[in-house]
Amino acid sequence: MGILASDRLLEVDSENVSYYVLLSTIYANTEKWEGGIKVRLLVRDRGLRKTPGWSSVVVGSKVEVVYTGNQTHPKYIEIYKELKVLSAKMKSIGYVPDYSFVYQDVEEDEKEQILNSHSERLSIAFGIISTLSGSPVRIFKNLRVCGDCHNATKYISIISEREIIVRD
Numbered sequence: 001m002g003i004l005a006s007d008r009l010l011e012v013d014s015e016n017v018s019y020y021v022l023l024s025t026i027y028a029n030t031e032k033w034e035g036g037i038k039v040r041l042l043v044r045d046r047g048l049r050k051t052p053g054w055s056s057v058v059v060g061s062k063v064e065v066v067y068t069g070n071q072t073h074p075k076y077i078e079i080y081k082e083l084k085v086l087s088a089k090m091k092s093i094g095y096v097p098d099y100s101f102v103y104q105d106v107e108e109d110e111k112e113q114i115l116n117s118h119s120e121r122l123s124i125a126f127g128i129i130s131t132l133s134g135s136p137v138r139i140f141k142n143l144r145v146c147g148d149c150h151n152a153t154k155y156i157s158i159i160s161e162r163e164i165i166v167r168d
């Protein structure tokens, strides 16, 4: 898909965030990173503040999109199980959740769940359970990766013995 066709896609319904998600996925699939940057700038310039957080992860020849807090994902039970196992291991080697990245006024255990439901974390877990052991996990995040996920990624990389590449 060329830039021109993509621009038309956005003109159809420029307020609909899902088109931007679709476009970003297409660009990521075809490794057109500049196109992805352009789409994200459009989202920002058009003030689409309700952009849901989402990440994509490369699984085989496909790019899969995972939304923050997504519980309708076909593999969500496996994803959350994997995150639970990872969280326990992360804590055993020194990871401490940083709740300053949680803006909701809730109890601590809920804050931990919120961090665990960030799209990049779901994508990493999904990537780990869906790709061959030892292969790198490639993530693309539409918004800036929060500091806690950045930190958690380092721990998950050590535990899973995977190279985890996150672009935002």
Ligand code: ZN
Binding pocket: 101, 115, 118, 145, 146, 147, 148, 149, 150
């Ligand atoms: Zn996060």
